[in-house]
Amino acid sequence: MSEATRVGAFAIVPSNDLAAAIPFWERLGFARAGGDAGYVIMRGWDCxxxxxxxxxxPWRVPEHNPFGVFIRTPDVDQIAARVDDLIIRPGGVLRHREWGMYEVGINGPDGLLVRIGWPSELMARPS
Structure with a gap:
């Protein structure tokens, strides 16, 4: 293993087309780190x-997909710029939310909701 093993909880995301889901995660800045033909481990942004x-x-129909992933990272702006065409508009645009997170919502494979954010209070404010 090139990275040190660390403690954590990680999402297991089912995909209708696993091979087609991998390029989506690569666009977000993740890289394949292991797995096999039916199970793939992706790592990026310390996640x-x-x-x-x-x-x-029934959730296999994308409109009924109940799954979502939240990526907590201070690199919200950088990731959002990589996938601007996937941002859910108007509701998912990058902004400070009333619940205290600076975040963006994007549409992933099979209707998967992917939110990327960081606590607003920890974001560097422009001078």
């Missing part, structure tokens, strides 16, 4: 996401 091939279920 880890595990992708798996979906089984049967």
């Amino acid at each position: 880890e996401v595990h992708l798996t091939q979906a089984g049967d279920g």
Whole structure:
């Protein structure tokens, strides 16, 4: 392993087309770090996401996907710039939210909601 193993909780995200989901995560700045044909581990931004091939279920229709992932990182602006075309508009645009997070919402594979954010109070304010 090139990175030190660390303690954490990581999302396992089912995908209708696992091979098609990998480039989405690569656009976000993640890289494949392990796995096999049916289970892929992606790492980036000091986070880890595990992708798996979906089984049967009503959520396989993207409009019914109940899953979401939140990536907490101070690099919100940088990631949002990489995927501007995927930002959910108007509601998901990058801004400080009333719940105290500076975040953006993007539409992922199979209708997966991906939110990227960092506490507003920790964001560097322009001088």
